[in-house]
Amino acid sequence: MQRTGSFKIRGVANQFARKAKGGHFVTMSAGNYGKSFAFASKHYGTKGKVVMPETAPISRSLLIQSFGIEVERVPTPRLLDVVNHCVQEENMTFMHSFNDPDLITGHARYLTIYCSLGFEVLEVVPNPDIVVVCCGGGGLLAGVAAAIKLSGCDETKIYGVEPEGGKEFNYFLSKNLIFFKNGNKKNI
Secondary structure, eight states, X not given: OOTTSSTHHHHHHHHHHTSOTTOEEEEEXXXXXXXXXXXXXXXXXXXXXXXXXXXXXXXXXXXHHTTTOEEEEEOGGGHHHHHHHHHHHSOOEEOOSSSOHHHHTOOGGGTOHHHHHHHHHHHHSSSOSEEEEXXXXXXXXXXXXXXXXXXXXXXXXXXXXXXXXXXXXXXXXXXXOOEEOSTTOEEO
8 A cells, every 4th residue: 555665655646646747846855755756756757856865874865766766965954955956946846745735635536645544544443532643744644633633523632743853843843833824724
C-alpha cells in the first residue's frame, strides 16, 4: 500500500495529479517526502529537483536520483534560498512537503489522501477515544484529524507525536506560530 515505504506517497500523488502535466517541480526534503516526490515525478513524467540538507544520508540522495530526479545537497540554512532560486530563476513550481491543501486533504477522487488514513482507523474502531498520529510537519496529523472529526467523533482526542529531538512541529508549537492561508483558516 505504501509503495515508497511511507504514507507520504498518498499526498504526493495527489499533489502531482492536480498539477499540469509535464511540469518542472522543486521541493526540499531530507527523506520520505523526497522519495515519494521522486517516485511520483517519474510516474507522472515530470522533471523535478529535491533540495536536501547536506546532513541527510547519502543513500537517500542516491535513491531519489535513481528515479531520474536531480538532488542538490546544501547546508540546512540555505535550503529555502536554493528553493527560491529554483522558483524565481529556473521557473520551477515549489511543492511543499507538509503545508499544502492538496497534500493534506486531496481531491475527492483520491479519497482525501491523508484523510484516508483517518477513515481506515474508523473502519477498525468506529468511535475511538484517542488517536495518536506521527507528526513531522503536521500534514498527516491534519488529514487524520479532519477525517475523524468530520465523521462525527467529536469526543475523540487526537494527539500528534514526534520523535524526541524532532524539530518541525515542536518548533511551531513552542513559538505559537500558525500559517495563515485563505483568510482566517489556520494551518499548522
